[in-house]
Amino acid sequence: MAIMTQSEAKALMTRVIGFSKAESIECNLNGEVSGNIRTARNTVSTAGELRDIILTVQSTFGQKTGVATTNEFTDEALESVVSRSEELAKLAPDNPEFMPILGPQDYIDVNTHFQATTDVNPAWRADAADACISVSKEQNLVSSGFLNDSDTFAAIMNSKGLFAYNRSTDINFSATIRTEDGKGSGxxxxxxxxxSKMDTREASRIAAQKAVSSADGKAMEPGKYTVIMEPAATVQLLLNMFNNMGQRTADEGRSFLSNKSEEEGAPKNRLGEKMFDERVTIYTDPQSPDAPTPPFAGDGAACQRTDWIKNGVVTNMPNSRYWAEKTGVPYVPTPFAGNGLFGGNTSIIMEGGDESLEDMIKNTRRGVLVTRLWYIRQLDPQSLMYTGLTRDGTFYIEDGEIKYPIKNFRFNESPIIMLNNLEALGKPQRIQGCMIPPMKIRDFTFSSLSDAV
Structure with a gap:
């Protein structure tokens, strides 16, 4: 059993806390049931399932903390992991940034679990993979893809009476479809x-259409262009920006939100400044109908809707309890997004507009349509300048129509500049757990050509 109900998780962690001899103890319980199927060259290559539960115990004496983990839940194993965490705590040095554990919290109701995803089985995955393969074979194309579904739970409990529990499901599918000669890619x-919302056949048709239409792209001169970016082309840039919005890095002069003023008494960060186009509003919301999250942060703090950028103004900055207390500002937690190597992105939501992708194309005299960006790397943390490549379908637009495919570009651009050069926004779409609108952006910088397809 890799998924525990709320009552089962609470009962187990109550047993754990009962073994504690520390001044305080916190337990984190994370369980997962997941399955996947991978395809390559129009056939299934691998498939698998994973089931596991991990208990993490954190014991504290004064400012010394020790952590131990286990996936065995007999009384003997639980007592052993608690004892091990206490031994490690006594050996640890004092943590100068130690913060005591939180007390009970009030959590809002969220809807993150769907039975249709829990019910996914190997036959369902095989049918989903076959739909992609069939679309590819019908057009003499070559496909590869990956589908992963998961049912997870996370629970937190401590000796001060805090208890948090969330169960969540997720399913994701990606496919790359290419022409047989490798000259076109979607x-x-x-x-x-x-x-129940996943339609791999419909999705694969889009990739197939882009594969056919992107073959034999023409070379265009690098430079600044009006670009229409599908959500997959901007989501990672926006996530990178959000992940660099922390208050501490700004206060310490290490981020794009650092205030460089040398005036005495000047704020150390740019909280409250208008830094983006007034149409830019980015927030997190555990109760979002399309991208819900757990109603708590990794430390158990309650989360509600938080506006990070409102009408172009930086209205909140993620911080820690320690840094909030040190600087005398409110603690602003972000929703729990998973632990360790398999932790996900924070589910950010960007408000959009009314234009469809087709409308944006019709209203463009000369520009470039970008399917996605790839291999993104940071060049400068102070300006958030990034470089990377366009991939899998880049097209030239002229007089409101897609004229022909073009060779891919390397870009050098910052999401700060990008969000100040907005011309139009479309309806937000779900991508990587986020809600991101298609965007029309002027003066996007393409620095050189790329031979990637």
Missing amino acids: WVYRDFHDA
């Missing part, structure tokens, strides 16, 4: 909490 990605 790509698509879909993810949902609810597997």
Whole structure:
């Protein structure tokens, strides 16, 4: 059993806390049931399932903390992991940034679990993979893809009476479809909490169409262009920006939100400044109908909707309890997104507009349509300048029509500049757990050509 109900998780962690001899103890319980199927060259290559539960115990004496983990839940194993964490705590040095554990919290109701995803089985995955393969074979194309579904739970309990529990499901599918000669490539990605929304055949048709239409791209001169970016082309840039919005790095002069003023008494960060186009609003919301999250942070703090950027103004900055207390500002937690190597992105939501992708194309005299960006790397943390490549379908637009495919570009651009050069926004779409609108952006910088397809 890799998924525990709320009552089962609470009962187990109550047993754990009962073994504690520390001044305080916190338990984290994370369980997962997941399955996947991978395809390559129009056939299934691998498939698998994973089931596991991990208990993490954190014991504290004064400012000394020790952590131990186990996936065995007999009384003997639980007592052993608690004892081990206490031994490690006594050996640890004092933590100068230690913060005591939180007390009970009030959590809002969220809807992150869908039975349709829990019910996904190997036959369902095989049918989903076959739909992609069939679309590819019908057009003499070559496909590869990956589908992963998961049912997870996370629970937190401590000796001060805090208890948090959330169960969540997720399913995601990606496919790359290419022409047989490798000269055309299309790509698509879909993810949902609810597997009943997943249509791998419809998604694969989009990738196939882009593969056919992107073959033999023409070379264009690098430079600044008006670009229409599908959500997959901007989501990672926006996530990178959000992940660099922390208050501490700004206060310490290490981020794009650092205030460089040398005036005495000047704020150390740019909280409250208008830094983006007034149409830019980015927030997190555990109760979002399309991208819900757990209602608590990794430390158990309660989360509600938080505006990070509102009408172009930086309205909140993620911080830690320690840094909030040190600087005398409110603690602003972000929703729990998973632990360790398999932790996900924070589910950010960007408000959009009314234009469809087709409308944006019709209203463009000369520009470039970008399917996605790839191999993104940071060049400068102070300006958030990034470089990377366009991939899997890049097209030239002229007089409101897609004229022909073009060779891919390397870009050098910052999401700060990008969000100040907005011309139009479309309806937000789910991508990588986020809600991101298609965007029309002027003066996007393409620095050189790329031979990638």
